[in-house]
Amino acid sequence: MKISICIPQYNRIHFLLQALAIIEEQTYSNIEVVVSDDCSSDDTPEEIGRLKSIYKYPIVYHRNSRNLGYDANYRQSVALATGEYCIVIGNDDSIFGKDSIHNLVEFIKENQYPEIGFANFVEAKNTGVTIHRARTTEVLGSGPDVAMNYYSCFSFVGGLIYKKSAFDQYNTSKHDGSIYAQVYLGCLMIASGCRLFSIKEPIVIKDLEVKEEERKSYKDVIARKWKDYKMEQGGLPSVINVLIDAFRDARVLTPAIIFKIFRRIYGVTYPHWILDYKSNGAFPAAMGLVHGLWPGKLDNFRLLSFFNRAKIRIIYFFVSVTALLTPVFVYQAIRTRLYDWMKK
Secondary structure, eight states, X not given: OOEEXXXXXXXXXXXXXXXXXXXXTOSOOOEEEEEEEOOOSSSHHHHXXXXXXXXXXXXXXXXXSSOOOHHHHHHHHHHTOOSSEEEEOOTTOEEOSTXXXXXXXXXXXXXTOOSEEEEEEEETTEEEEEEOSOOSXXXXXXSHHHXXXXXXXXXXXXXXXXXXXXXXXXXXXXXXXXXXXXXXXHHHHHHTTOOEEEEEEEEEEEXXXXXXXXXXXGGGXXXXXXXXXXXXXXXXXXXXXXXXXXXXXXXXXXXXXXXXXXXXXXXXXXXXXXXHHHHTTOHHHHHHHHHHTOGGGSGGGGGSXXXXXXXXXXXXXXXXXXXXXXXXXXXXXXXXXXXXXHTO
């Protein structure tokens, strides 16, 4: 079985080179590496051209004629693959553990070739601690309930696994530009009957550290002073939109599912980000999120019944007050347990 390791690439070539060097440590032999370059402005073409002739595994390198954006380039990195299964990583991530791909192949064979999955990961700064989005190594099932329970596991692209033939069947540009195309595709596939699996062992190492490259994140731009205050939405309306569309396109959307989506976002995801902003010294950003996510501001809120809109408003008020008043040290002490609970 050929496994394609798919990497959407845009600049930061030193991260990518380190990621590729780590991949060479794999014991599994039938691997190809796919690099989809979204018009990088650095020396990515030259560096990959130099590396291809001496690299342990075949490298499929494609440079887009124009910048497609994150979502389209993500999908293209998988579409270019020729393996039976694909695992996606960011260009500053790599594969953790030299036997990880071998073990993944054995699991796939032993479990009747499920169509889509996700694996746990570690961070380069602390490889001894596993980030648990997968609680077990098993086939979790398919259908709308499974999609609802596990859609959040598709937020981080590193370690998402696709059976290539299934991916090709559902691949669409419908939500390019949302930055959540992988959430839409994952939810659509599972709700439509594709079998989801999870791998408890960490397969990905996240956020490689390279002296030559500077990593930027949302933490660099969130408002920490009141003069920088602005209304925030944290991408959550976009998440709601892609989820509703995924269930609708799978022809399983019901009023109950729409309510579950809003309840999950406002009851779990929304307070997490308020507390995260506070823990990073950005109380003005947290207040901006409270302001920006008043339920009535969201277009899809009208899809809820009168009584369900009332329930979401109550959840919003309760969660907003609780998250704003919860001390940061309490959140930091229970953050890992909260993350595990969110994945139940």
